[in-house]
Amino acid sequence: MNAKTRGSCNCGTVTFQIHTVLNDVYICHCSICRKSTGSGGIAVCVVPNTQFEWLTGQNDIKTWYKPGHDWETTFCTYCGSPLPGKNDDNSTYIPASLLDTNTEALAVKKHIFTCSKAPWEVIPDNDGAE
Numbered sequence: 001m002n003a004k005t006r007g008s009c010n011c012g013t014v015t016f017q018i019h020t021v022l023n024d025v026y027i028c029h030c031s032i033c034r035k036s037t038g039s040g041g042i043a044v045c046v047v048p049n050t051q052f053e054w055l056t057g058q059n060d061i062k063t064w065y066k067p068g069h070d071w072e073t074t075f076c077t078y079c080g081s082p083l084p085g086k087n088d089d090n091s092t093y094i095p096a097s098l099l100d101t102n103t104e105a106l107a108v109k110k111h112i113f114t115c116s117k118a119p120w121e122v123i124p125d126n127d128g129a130e
Contacts, residue, residue, distance in 0.1 A: 005102040006055075007094060009081035014057030016084060018047055018094065024109035025096050029117035032066060036073045037082055040121040041113075043096040045106070052084065052092045 005018040022045045029041040036042070057076070061083055065072040074083040087093040096106060111123050 003102075006100050007084075007098040008100055009057070009076040009079055009083060009098065011076065011079035011081070013060050013078050014076050014081075014083055015055040016094075016098075017053045017055055018045075018051055019053065020047055020051040021105070022047070022099070022102065023105050023107065025106050027108060027111045028113055029111060029121060029123075030113035031116050032069070032071055032073075033113075034118060036064075036075075040118050041111075042082065043108070044093040045096055045099075046087050046091050046093050049090060049092055052094070 003019060003021045005022055006015065007018070008015045025043050025045055027041050027043045033042045034040060060077045061074050062077050063072050063074045063085070072085055074085040075081060076083060081098065082095050083098070084092050084094040096103075099106075111117075114123060117123070
């Protein structure tokens with residue numbers, strides 16, 4: 001399988017490429033991710049910074065940082081799609097829904113921050129909840 005995976009925002013202005021095989025999806029249910037996506041959480045893949053590359057639209061990305069937290073979110077200034085962002089100093093998180101190619105091997109590995117999940121969100125007992 002080709003290890004290069006491409007992704008894009010909803011309008012296609014921002015595009016990126018990942019230079020490694022993706023398998024694991026983490027679903028974050030924290031209140032910040034819920035509010036930034038308007039849903040029950042966000043499904044992401046995490047890759048080393050060295051394996052991630054912006055292709056187009058870097059000038060069309062906005063970053064929002066929540067004061068008092070070590071967290072930020074990025075989004076397309078045109079369509080508002082959440083975009084890849086800083087996971088920590090060494091890695092980037094990529095919203096799984098933005099991936100356009102090589103998604104066949106993706107599977108949920110773990111649900112995280114389930115203690116702050118929305119009350120209407122149901123996570124199966126055997127689905128890697130943390």
